[in-house]
Amino acid sequence: MNRRRTGIIGGGAAGMMAAIAAADERNGAPDEVVILEKKERIGKKILVTGNGKCNLTNLSFSMEKIGEYYHGAPPERLRPLFSRFSAKDTIRFFEHLGMLTTSRDGYIYPLSGQASTVLDTLRFELERLKVRVMTECRIETIRPQKGGGWLVRTPEEDLRFDRLILACGSPAGQKPGEGMDGYAFASALGHRVNPPVPALAALRCEGDLWKSLAGVRCSASIRLFTRQKGKRNAPVREYAEEGELQLTDYGISGIPVFQLSRHAALSLAQGGQVWGQIDFLPSFSGKKEAYAALMQRRISACTGRSLEVLFCGLANRKILLSLFKKNGLKPQDPVDGKHLEAIRQVFSDLRCFPVRIRQVNPFSGAQVCAGGVAFDEVTDRLESRKHPGLFFAGELLDVDARCGGYNLQWAWTSGFIAGRG
Numbered sequence: 188m189n190r191r192r193t194g195i196i197g198g199g200a201a202g203m204m205a206a207i208a209a210a211d212e213r214n215g216a217p218d219e220v221v222i223l224e225k226k227e228r229i230g231k232k233i234l235v236t237g238n239g240k241c242n243l244t245n246l247s248f249s250m251e252k253i254g255e256y257y258h259g260a261p262p263e264r265l266r267p268l269f270s271r272f273s274a275k276d277t278i279r280f281f282e283h284l285g286m287l288t289t290s291r292d293g294y295i296y297p298l299s300g301q302a303s304t305v306l307d308t309l310r311f312e313l314e315r316l317k318v319r320v321m322t323e324c325r326i327e328t329i330r331p332q333k334g335g336g337w338l339v340r341t342p343e344e345d346l347r348f349d350r351l352i353l354a355c356g357s358p359a360g361q362k363p364g365e366g367m368d369g370y371a372f373a374s375a376l377g378h379r380v381n382p383p384v385p386a387l388a389a390l391r392c393e394g395d396l397w398k399s400l401a402g403v404r405c406s407a408s409i410r411l412f413t414r415q416k417g418k419r420n421a422p423v424r425e426y427a428e429e430g431e432l433q434l435t436d437y438g439i440s441g442i443p444v445f446q447l448s449r450h451a452a453l454s455l456a457q458g459g460q461v462w463g464q465i466d467f468l469p470s471f472s473g474k475k476e477a478y479a480a481l482m483q484r485r486i487s488a489c490t491g492r493s494l495e496v497l498f499c500g501l502a503n504r505k506i507l508l509s510l511f512k513k514n515g516l517k518p519q520d521p522v523d524g525k526h527l528e529a530i531r532q533v534f535s536d537l538r539c540f541p542v543r544i545r546q547v548n549p550f551s552g553a554q555v556c557a558g559g560v561a562f563d564e565v566t567d568r569l570e571s572r573k574h575p576g577l578f579f580a581g582e583l584l585d586v587d588a589r590c591g592g593y594n595l596q597w598a599w600t601s602g603f604i605a606g607r608g
Contacts, residue, residue, distance in 0.1 A: 387555050
């Protein structure tokens with residue numbers, strides 16, 4: 188087998204994995220591999236994943252439920268890919284390179300608890316495999332060559348490769364205007380790119396109560412609703428999540444919000460309507476009738492006393508004060524017939540607080556993007572159907588996932604498959 192020269196544009200998680208897979212001597216005659224990275228160093232985004240601890244993957248991964256974790260590509264296309272390089276393969280891969288891991292309820296982290304360990308482990312393997320890394324390398328054009336191969340033009344030199352892997356990442360977590368190169372390259376080569384939108388991001392909401400709620404963290408369940416633009420009778424789509432909600436001076440954040448944000452972003456990008464409902468008492472297991480009975484018991488027991496006494500202990504004080512204000516009440520108001528309708532509305536808001544979503548935080552505040560190169564434009568080897576010898580990996584493809592290590596798992600899986608080619 189002849190030794191090929193492989194160029195990888197992008198030195199993130201997927202790009203580094205692709206380089207290692209292509210240069211690995213266990214892959215027969217290994218490729219001569221070059222990583223072309225636009226920034227001053229490779230793997231910078233890895234350092235901020237998992238709050239600096241780097242959640243590598245997740246052992247709760249299930250092939251049967253793959254559609255619950257991943258969006259964009261159809262589950263039937265993703266299953267064979269993850270069967271080739273699974274969450275367990277990721278753990279074995281890093282342990283083979285000498286990095287120990289630890290599991291926290293199925294979430295896999297480096298034993299050191301430091302994302303820098305993951306990056307260093309990959310860097311050391313790239314060095315061992317003699318992968319050439321070119322940083323601060325700005326790509327001007329990419330051109331397929333007659334008879335095969337690729338010409339990559341930079342301001343300094345023209346580089347020629349037998350095959351090319353685009354692992355340019357996305358604009359998520361980057362400064363405005365950055366991270367769009369990969370989409371431009373793919374489009375210039377004739378590929379269809381589904382417009383990217385922020386995902387795993389906070390939601391900005393309408394209303395003037397948010398500043399008084401900033402800083403609150405609480406358990407909550409959230410239902411999100413979307414409807415297409417200009418279609419009064421269009422079906423309403425509903426999504427739901429539960430977990431720790433974080434309230435900000437502009438809206439809502441936290442893991443359950445991140446999980447829902449892609450749906451909001453896609454709908455808003457198409458001019459649709461997005462709204463939601465928050466249940467601040469998710470642990471109350473009773474039905475509506477049981478909650479109504481609880482409300483009536485408390486009202487009866489606190490008649491003549493203040494609202495502070497009536498609602499004490501039901502929710503965070505900031506939430507209660509905001510709901511009092513929303514309904515024209517004050518904490519010292521008595522529980523009596525005059526205030527009864529407003530009191531009942533506060534009880535209702537605790538279980539079904541309405542929010543209108545104005546926008547999703549921009550790319551710079553997102554962890555990943557939804558959208559990218561359409562998945563039907565690549566083969567099961569992640570090779571372009573239009574240009575043999577061109578491969579895609581990572582976020583550049585239209586695949587995004589939930590929080591919990593699933594997006595990094597896609598980087599490892601897609602990078603490995605593209606690298607093996």
